[in-house]
Amino acid sequence: MSWQRVRGHDALITSFQRVASRGRLAHAYLFVGPSGIGKRLFALELAKALLCEGQHDQFEGCDHCPGCALLEAGTHPDFLLMQKPPEDMEFRIALMREILDRIYLKPARGRGKVAILDDADDLNDEAANAFLKTLEEPPPGSLLVLLGTSTDRQLPTIVSRCQVVRFAPLSETLVDKVLAEQGIDDPTQRQRLAALSEGCPGTALALSDPALWEFRRDLIRCLATQPLQGVEFSRKWMEFLEEAGKESKLQRRRAALCLQLLVSLLQDALRCSVGSTPRVASAEETEVLVAVVHRIGTDPLLRLIERTLQADEQVERYLQLVLILEALMDALTQGLEPAHR
């Protein structure tokens, strides 16, 4: 039933079911793993299993009872999913207070309480510290789940109060299957997305946006041109990001996806240079990449990959997008010049 929606984390599901059947669920979990891997979905199903009012022995939501219906609609009084507002850079204490206010009310439907704290990576110190006392000893019957990408992003005092659950990447076959279920019919495209996703179906789905692949074509065309039109392309790139929406979160998300595409292109070029086969690039695209390799050699390629990853980090650190792109394109223009050898 409801756990089936979670893909590729069967071992975790079994272990949670086993722990729950013995009544030994912890009161606080920290789920870590790359974004798009299925942490939130897992946490929602866990909440559903806990709050389900149906008549069955399984630790699983039945999807029919009023409890499950309210949880799906996000109006279950004993359930709270708190996310950082898109315009904020940090998870602030005001949000934390809202979580605490709710968790310190007695359960309304009598089956316990669940609070999921999404974007736990962005908890600021003030909010994290306000949480410590509750995290250590939540009110009876409550379960707290924090979702983040890595334990390194948390204060040690937070990590030590939670049971850490690590989410492993899905196999490419499984990602391929998820994509097929989500209505992506072209097997070649599916295979490319799965190769790009690094085992995160959410990333693969985000990358399936046709506009991104249009952008990728432009990017390849730009790399093929000699000399590289860096200034012009960074302007075009920025326009593309702005098309994602007014909110900076959407633009940053798209910027990260674009950079991922660029890294994959450079990685494929690197593979060509050492005589391996590219993972994502088509035959036609490979020709362009081989030409680039011939022009500049392997070492500069490695540097460019590193430079692009650096840009990705800058996106995450909320540097101005225009500046990141201009600087990156500048580095690319210089790095791809034959004279640079």
Next chain:
Amino acid sequence: MKAFCHREGLLAACQLASAAIPSRDVKPILKNIKAIADQGRCTLMATDLELGIRLDVLGLTIQEPGEAILPAQRLLAILREAQENDLNLEADSSSCVVRGQGMEFEMPSDDPSHFPDIPTFNEDKYHEIAGSTLREMIRRTVFATADESTRYSMTGVLWELDGDTIKLVATDGRRLALAQGTAKAHGDHTTRGQTPVVPTKAMQLLERNLQDDGQTIRVCLRPNEVLFRTELAVIYSRLVEGRFPDYRAVFPKKQGIKVTLPVGPFQAAVRQAAIMTDDDSKRVTFSFGNDRLTLLAQGQTAGRSKVEMPVTYDGKKVDINFNPSFLIEMLRVLPPDAELTLDLIDGATPALFRSGSNYSYLVMPLT
């Protein structure tokens, strides 16, 4: 559902229900009112997931039973603006239509199963309290609750119902208000052995619903929730987690000095003295002796104030410091012509103010 309704009746009911609609950002569906029409009755409910209201609409004829989500804000506007008195209401999970002569409004709606139900009040164990008594008791305690505290168990009012007594207690750790009244128990309803704390928000909503004198309120406390039945509605709230401090232990056991203070003049004196306090030093010194009470305050930058009023006390001189707002908040909810008695031991032990036999207010002095 389909119903033929009386505009004013529906408007009054919707206005009452909408008091529970959250003002903050929540799931859009909670900004609405849920209606259930069944067996000749139409019930409206609204909730913010912490508290809720449930009430029956009067003057409504049900043509087709069912459940529906009514968009509160727009429906209220329609009911206010419409000229005629009889309207047709038709709603399902996708739309809500209001028709009158020469007008028709269609609004998108939502799935009623996504809206949590508010429990009904059909208890045989409950307490009955006069509305006016309860209103006064709430006013005299609710201001003393802790707001935004890390001590969550104090963010509400403790209810003690046993036999024919009702006690409400509120504290934020620095002062404590205790109001007492009479109530009538039905079916052995009692809170003995429990410490049910009703959130401040629910107490305020209840107080607003007690404006008409002469009504009797029924209260039922369950382990996790409380239900109030007023004349028109049922108010529901979840209780606060945690243990409320043992308030009986903080009342001083020793006998000290006793001073009688008239509420009105005393409040005036405190307010005057408090003018010279500032954010850094919220402190007024109260000095009793020589049949006089002298209030002294000195702010960092503000200046100095000295206010005197006559009292009947001629014993040993006693000085005690208070945060004046703690006193003003309490004096404000008492009738100005009433009298207070103050029990003092010294400048370092909590001072106990009493008004009649039903109200006690304990304040920690500043040291």
